[in-house]
Amino acid sequence: MATHRFHPTRYFNAIGVAEPCLRVADGDTVVTDTVDASGLDAREVTVASRPNPMTGPFFIEGAEPGDTLAVRIDRLTPNRATGWTYSPLALTVLDPAAIIDRPPQQRAVWSIDREAGTVRLQEEVKGLEDFAPRLQPMIGCFGVAPAGGQALSTATSAQNGGNMDYRLFAPGTTAWFPVAVSGALFYLGDGHACQGDGEITGTGIETSFEMEVTFRVLKRTITWPRGETADDIFTVGNARPLDQALQHATTEMLRWLGEDYGLDARAASHLMGQVVRYDVGNVFNPAFTVACRIAKRWIPKRQG
Amino acid sequence: MATHRFHPTRYFNAIGVAEPCLRVADGDTVVTDTVDASGLDAREVTVASRPNPMTGPFFIEGAEPGDTLAVRIDRLTPNRATGWTYSPLALTVLDPAAIIDRPPQQRAVWSIDREAGTVRLQEEVKGLEDFAPRLQPMIGCFGVAPAGGQALSTATSAQNGGNMDYRLFAPGTTAWFPVAVSGALFYLGDGHACQGDGEITGTGIETSFEMEVTFRVLKRTITWPRGETADDIFTVGNARPLDQALQHATTEMLRWLGEDYGLDARAASHLMGQVVRYDVGNVFNPAFTVACRIAKRWIPKRQG
Amino acid sequence: MATHRFHPTRYFNAIGVAEPCLRVADGDTVVTDTVDASGLDAREVTVASRPNPMTGPFFIEGAEPGDTLAVRIDRLTPNRATGWTYSPLALTVLDPAAIIDRPPQQRAVWSIDREAGTVRLQEEVKGLEDFAPRLQPMIGCFGVAPAGGQALSTATSAQNGGNMDYRLFAPGTTAWFPVAVSGALFYLGDGHACQGDGEITGTGIETSFEMEVTFRVLKRTITWPRGETADDIFTVGNARPLDQALQHATTEMLRWLGEDYGLDARAASHLMGQVVRYDVGNVFNPAFTVACRIAKRWIPKRQG
Amino acid sequence: MATHRFHPTRYFNAIGVAEPCLRVADGDTVVTDTVDASGLDAREVTVASRPNPMTGPFFIEGAEPGDTLAVRIDRLTPNRATGWTYSPLALTVLDPAAIIDRPPQQRAVWSIDREAGTVRLQEEVKGLEDFAPRLQPMIGCFGVAPAGGQALSTATSAQNGGNMDYRLFAPGTTAWFPVAVSGALFYLGDGHACQGDGEITGTGIETSFEMEVTFRVLKRTITWPRGETADDIFTVGNARPLDQALQHATTEMLRWLGEDYGLDARAASHLMGQVVRYDVGNVFNPAFTVACRIAKRWIPKRQG
Known part of the structure; x- marks a missing residue:
């Protein structure tokens, strides 16, 4: 240790x-x-x-x-x-017709305030004067x-x-x-x-x-990355298009609910159908990322 | 009225x-x-x-x-x-290799308890004995x-x-x-x-x-459905694959942030880049649905 | 008649x-x-x-x-x-990064010469002086x-x-x-x-x-459009993305080879695997079109 | 040499x-x-x-x-x-609903006859008794x-x-x-x-x-693979879904027609719009392959 x-x-x-x-x-x-x-x-x-x-x-x-x-x-x-970002929005998230009028790419610098627990654009941008996300x-x-x-x-x-x-x-x-x-x-x-x-x-x-x-x-085998937070378990699929990333994540969650929680495909379907959440990790990189997430409050106790 | x-x-x-x-x-x-x-x-x-x-x-x-x-x-x-659902998971959300072992489709009935504010499967399913989502x-x-x-x-x-x-x-x-x-x-x-x-x-x-x-x-014109809840505004794109639904929703949000909140493409990008949320409405129907959602706390006051 | x-x-x-x-x-x-x-x-x-x-x-x-x-x-x-076309290439067929430098859309007029069996641009375009497709x-x-x-x-x-x-x-x-x-x-x-x-x-x-x-x-039932030319039979799928259009067309061809030519899924696979051709009908409209095509010389005699 | x-x-x-x-x-x-x-x-x-x-x-x-x-x-x-193949058709080319009834994967052996210039299944398959592709x-x-x-x-x-x-x-x-x-x-x-x-x-x-x-x-730079046969030139895109592979191939062809044949984006569009052919290399591997192909008879003489 x-x-x-x-x-x-x-x-x-x-x-x-x-x-x-x-x-x-x-x-x-x-x-x-x-x-x-x-x-x-x-x-x-x-x-x-x-x-x-x-x-x-x-x-x-x-x-x-x-x-x-x-x-x-x-x-x-x-x-x-400090940290930096690009703008404007990426080509992958825009209707192609909206790409034509897209402004050129620029780099912006953000202040990172660890005391306040916020980040804030250094340059002044109209409408974002008060924008300070966590x-x-x-x-x-x-x-x-x-x-x-x-x-x-x-x-x-x-x-x-x-x-x-x-x-x-x-x-x-x-x-x-x-x-x-x-x-x-x-x-x-x-x-x-x-x-x-x-x-x-x-x-x-x-x-x-x-x-x-x-x-x-x-000492166990998994197929795709998995994760656990205080509140949730999740599985991750990486692929294009988003549909395929989602399929990988969902199929990996099916496996997990079977292996650790004793739910067969039908039981897992009943549970996931009502409470599953999908998060889009990225829709920018060569492979897109989708997470399939379930709140722990909904899943049965871990077995064995 | x-x-x-x-x-x-x-x-x-x-x-x-x-x-x-x-x-x-x-x-x-x-x-x-x-x-x-x-x-x-x-x-x-x-x-x-x-x-x-x-x-x-x-x-x-x-x-x-x-x-x-x-x-x-x-x-x-x-x-x-009562209400009903199907199981197992739909073909569109599974890795194609996982479709081969999929159990046949069945209909299940759920009790709707308006007093308790919950729903519950009528049949007993192993592992879901306590499953009562809201x-x-x-x-x-x-x-x-x-x-x-x-x-x-x-x-x-x-x-x-x-x-x-x-x-x-x-x-x-x-x-x-x-x-x-x-x-x-x-x-x-x-x-x-x-x-x-x-x-x-x-x-x-x-x-x-x-x-x-x-x-x-x-008396205003929009391109795709939009919505507003107590906490959020959102836009909706309907298309296949999910990527295209997401593009429509994102582009519509760009329009909205410009029309009502005075954010140009670059400002909208700075804001959305840090706080946007994507929700998958459906990944089952002929057209898939993705919502692009932003908490109202992050957007500037509505103009005009 | x-x-x-x-x-x-x-x-x-x-x-x-x-x-x-x-x-x-x-x-x-x-x-x-x-x-x-x-x-x-x-x-x-x-x-x-x-x-x-x-x-x-x-x-x-x-x-x-x-x-x-x-x-x-x-x-x-x-x-x-005469007939007319648009230029330049559609948004759906370009790498999104190539859209940024795309010239604006224009309409061009073509002469249709039924005698010669050719078409030809009316305006002069550098490099296309001799371009007269059939x-x-x-x-x-x-x-x-x-x-x-x-x-x-x-x-x-x-x-x-x-x-x-x-x-x-x-x-x-x-x-x-x-x-x-x-x-x-x-x-x-x-x-x-x-x-x-x-x-x-x-x-x-x-x-x-x-x-x-x-x-x-x-007096027979089909699921997707089919066609027959002098040389080929083909089936057509219409959907997005192209992958799904191709899946519909391929699955319809499997059905046809079974119904009319006595090939089961395995035999059809052996045949299609070696001689199938895919044509892209359109990759522009809301639904894309893919044809799955097989030369008649390769298929067994029609049965019954 | x-x-x-x-x-x-x-x-x-x-x-x-x-x-x-x-x-x-x-x-x-x-x-x-x-x-x-x-x-x-x-x-x-x-x-x-x-x-x-x-x-x-x-x-x-x-x-x-x-x-x-x-x-x-x-x-x-x-x-x-001899050579070998698998059957039946791959999961990527079937309507997901058709996967459910798919027979299990098998390996088949083919005879390669270099004299006759043909290939032929070794096992007897109903309906393919005369099937001998080149x-x-x-x-x-x-x-x-x-x-x-x-x-x-x-x-x-x-x-x-x-x-x-x-x-x-x-x-x-x-x-x-x-x-x-x-x-x-x-x-x-x-x-x-x-x-x-x-x-x-x-x-x-x-x-x-x-x-x-x-x-x-x-001593020149290209972005994606290209090829030349006796009759055609072609460019190749590798990606998922097929749409993206096609976009890469098409954009590379635009570059080629500009670099070597003096066609600007508009002229290339007029030419490609009437005579382009798309071939699907593979729709099975992690990245799919699409070729954008043009017969040499349609393109102007190479410049310089």
Whole structure:
């Protein structure tokens, strides 16, 4: 149950098999730094290149192909006072006819006020003088090495996780990933100070972080990433179009309700039909992300 | 500001131009009965045929092509004690490989307890012994006659509304529809006692209702349905795949934020990027439904 | 086996139930005029309004719901010397990032040379000085009244046919449509002098025609339109995205190979896997069109 | 202009940066062996594992990031007398409702008759007694290392090529790939003795080959794979859904017609609108493949 402090000096733009930056035991905690999506660190110095440079990979002892790596997100602390976004809305979320009149892409800077717990645009924008949404840190891109010798760009996501940009990957959530190689080889980065559904400007509020996560190896097999918050369980599908991402997430939830809660396909259908929620993680990256989410209050006690 | 009580004797399976069942004034309220998706009325007698037989059309005086019809949902009261659903999950929400082992479709009956404010499966299903989600009435299918002489099946939806199956079309919500013909010609029906996101079993809890709605004619033009609840404003896109439904909804929200709240495309992007929520109305019907939703707390005061 | 000459005076922008313009017997031939997609007739006078004004509906005696209407396209003769197209390419066929630099939409006029059997742009365009593709007449929009009281815009297509814009709906082809109402109620129009795959400028070369078709009522049931040319049989799916249109067409071909040629699902798979061809009818209209086509040389003799 | 004979002893299931198996000069020819999709070689011995084990990578001297690698397919000779396919049709090409009655997956063996130039099922299948389609060899999977340190599974395809399963990647065709790393790092394999559009059984007739290809480095930049046959030029998009693959291919063709043939967006639109053809390479793999194809007879002389 050691806590490791790790300061990266090398970053990765693809998630695959690489020399581990650190080996940790099952149950250990890591506190580490991540740079923003464009490679800016806590001092706003460019130390890595796009897209989404990752810290890692961490080798978790005991994790073998077919296992599941549980990653509890203990803390996400922005380590500088600003983040940035793009505008206007991304091409993927607009009726094509609306693209013709779209203003050119610009970068905007936001102040991150950790005391007040808010973020705020630095430039003055008409109508947004009072707009100060809550500081809600999340991890944009994290996951484990995929199977078959693949190395997948941190621009996209797949069964192994990656650039899912889902706002519930936040402090207090435990994320599960399917392990495909010995040691799992876990990467993380691309923190956002805030982000709505869909990452519809192509960015959250991109900034650098100190992140603290705790690993646990589960001797069980999953197909797609899963997660648990204080209130909910959820499954994640990554694909295009959104329909397919939703299908993967829904099918993974069916499996979970069967494995852990004793619900067969028909019982799961009765439950999900009335209380399921779908969240759009991102509708911007090469693979879109949809989460299938159920409040714990509705599910039977975990079995066994 | 009259209140009309109307008892239908004829039902429609397509939304188009037909002889009005009643003419009402701008500002009037209608209290009427609707049958369930299969045509069962309050006494569980089949009085109409599938799909989604509609009550209507109501002719709203003063509504002309290019106007908007605002429909406030005042009250949705189930008028019988049971509703029904299908299981298992619909083909559209499953990974195709998971369809092979899908159990055959069955109909289940739910008790609707208006006192307790819950619904409950009548048959005993392992793991769901304590499952009693809240009674949350909603309108599955409603809208106005489309343009160009079309008559659209109540199985699907389009710019004129229709079978959107979105759970926020609930009491307290005001829905807006684009008027395409004189009098708007408004239809409603297909009430659900409860439904999760996506209508993923192909049904909500289908039952008959007494519905009360109030009409207002707005001299303004919209492209897709819009809505307002106590907490949120939302826009609705209906299309396949989900991506396109989301694009329509997002583009309509951009228009709304510009028209009423003075946000240009860049300002709207900054706001939506941090606080937008997407809801999946249905991912079952021929056209899927996505809502783009924003909490009122984040938007500037309405202008003008 | 009569031949009827019919000159329309009224046109329709939706395909549904309407008063027949003419009643004909099973086996009869109709020679009639059609206007172009914008309503221009042989004299280039606007006699009808967009989209795709239809001639019809023709009531075919003996056609009942559940039957199939076979329509042999005997002859398509442009009855004026010009047609028109739009440029540039449609929004639906471009990478969204390429939409930003798209030139504005313009209308171009083409000369139709029936002697030479070619079409040619009237304006001079750099690089296209010698471009004279073949005159290849086709029907853009035709079909029968849909089920359930629907009236579907001639901008789109569905199981009943409609605006499929598939270039093999050409002289010599016999098209089959599923009959949903007594008399079938057949409409036709929107002729093109030429068109590539996909109708990717949103138009073929739009012009007015004299069309000659012969009807036959088949006492058999189909689900989606089918067709037969001198060399091929094909089935048509109309939906979005293209994937779904392709699924409908492929599934209908499976049915046909079973019904008429004695191939079970496995045998049909072996055959289709090696020799199937897919054509993109249109990738522009609200519903896209994909044809699944097989050369007759590969299929066993028709049975029974 | 040397000709190299290379016998692989190691195979790859991902296309990325790896130690070259051979270094060749610009203009050189390689004659090499490939195993089938499941790793069976000429003697039907399993020497590699799924999916689609690749021969390579070949380092082409002078190829640098931003260049284009032209690969002329000189010869594809099956080096054993059998190949195999799966049945029934893949899940991706069926209406989901048709999946329920789908027979279980089976493997079938085909005889490859190089003398007769045909392929033929070994087992007897009712209705296919005379079915002997032509032997039409093609390369299922080939391409160059992608950018950014990625290694992409040979199950899928992207801008760098990969598992496109397009039947026009056949003898006589020259394929172009965008070079992302020094030496290009070219891989090839997954030969098919025959395949219809779409690879709709999830396989072509899978067999091992002796393949002969000739490399040329072009000092020009492309975005997606391109190809040239005796009669046509074509561009290839790889994505889901088919719509997006088609958009990538169409946009790449627009670029090509501008770069080499002097057609601006409007002129290209006029030409493509009348004569474009779309081919579905595969509608089975994680990324689908669509080719945008134009007959050379329609395009102006190459400029410069």
